[in-house]
Amino acid sequence: GEDVEQSLFLSVREGDSSVINCTYTDSSSTYLYWYKQEPGAGLQLLTYIFSNMDMKQDQRLTVLLNKKDKHLSLRIADTQTGDSAIYFCAVPSGGYNKLIFGAGTRLAVHP
Amino acid sequence: GAGVSQSPSNKVTEKGKDVELRCDPISGHTALYWYRQSLGQGLEFLIYFQGNSAPDKSGLPSDRFSAERTGGSVSTLTIQRTQQEDSAVYLCASSLRRDGVTDTQYFGPGTRLTVL
Numbered sequence: 001g002e003d004v005e006q007s008l009f010l011s012v013r014e015g016d017s018s019v020i021n022c023t024y025t026d027s028s029s030t031y032l033y034w035y036k037q038e039p040g041a042g043l044q045l046l047t048y049i050f051s052n053m054d055m056k057q058d059q060r061l062t063v064l065l066n067k068k069d070k071h072l073s074l075r076i077a078d079t080q081t082g083d084s085a086i087y088f089c090a091v092p093s094g095g096y097n098k099l100i101f102g103a104g105t106r107l108a109v110h111p
Numbered sequence: 112g113a114g115v116s117q118s119p120s121n122k123v124t125e126k127g128k129d130v131e132l133r134c135d136p137i138s139g140h141t142a143l144y145w146y147r148q149s150l151g152q153g154l155e156f157l158i159y160f161q162g163n164s165a166p167d168k169s170g171l172p173s174d175r176f177s178a179e180r181t182g183g184s185v186s187t188l189t190i191q192r193t194q195q196e197d198s199a200v201y202l203c204a205s206s207l208r209r210d211g212v213t214d215t216q217y218f219g220p221g222t223r224l225t226v227l
Contacts, residue, residue, distance in 0.1 A: 033215070042202060043218040088154065092214070097167050098144065098156035099216060 002026040002093040006102035012109055018076040020105045022089030025070065032065065033090040033099070034074050043088065046074070076107075084109045113137070115219035117203050123225045124193055132188045132222045136205030143186050144206075144216060145178060149199035157201075160186060193226045200224070 003025045012018045024032070034046040049056045049063045049072070056063045062075040076083055089102040116135045124130050136143050145157040156170040160180040171177070175193075180186040190197055200223050204216040 031214070035218075042220040043204075045215060045217060048215060094167070094169075097159045097161075098170065099146075099154075100156070101154035103153050 002029075002091055002100040004089055004091050004100050004102040006087075006089055006105045008103060009106050010108070012079050012107070014079060014081060014109055014111050016079055018079045018083070018107055018109075020074045020076075020087050020089075020107065022072040022074075022102055023070055024072065024089070024091045024100075026091060026093055026100075029091045029093070031092060032072050034061075034063065035088045035090055035101075037086045037088065037104070039085075046087070079107075079109050081109045081111075083107060115203055115205050115217055117201075117219040117222050119222060120220065121223045121225075123227065125227050126195060127192055129189065129191045130193055130224065132190075132201050132224070134186045134188070134203030134205075134219060136184065136186070136203070137217060140205035140207055140217075141183070142206045142214070142216075143180055144204040145186070145188050146202045146204065147199045148202060148221070152199075154202075157188070190224075193224075195226050198224055198226045 006022045030051045031048050033048045035043040036046045037043050047058050047061050049065050060077045064073045086104040086106050088104045090099040093100045118133045141162050143160045146154055148154045158178045159167040175191045178188045200221040202218050202221045204218045206214045206216045
């Protein structure tokens, strides 16, 4: 079945860029998602990318997709303390019936 | 409009008791999903409802877990004879589920279940 992997922890200085990486196994996925979870809160959709795109930019967020290597990344420019959260990469499986999530990357932003 | 809502937000129960968790999807969304988030297992898919089709129950961990969706809207997840390993946050999501359109899932705030 589908497997999604992420590094577990990232620490950055406020104002720097953050890059969170994700690899997946199912090449048939047409949309790939990034969700954000703040402490004690549910999952917030951050952004998504269609598989025929290499890059998508949305304000401070840039998503890069390397479909050949099955690698997805999320770049946050000018990282702020409010960006501290857990970021999940999610890939649909089973004809969109379910999302397979990575373990989540905890982003810590320090002054 | 309103997002996905879930109730209760927190539930503490004793081992062996039954619990019911409720989800109200976004109005007009035809697809509804349940996931579980636990420390040891991360985020796991449990069950999926789409319109009048038979649900995809492939993620339910045991026959103590069941779910129903009434009138194509509200869903209830029932856990019978709860065990301590059932302690987790149970998340509900809904989506429009239209072919050819991104089927983005929107999540509720979750129900934190603690089994003592």
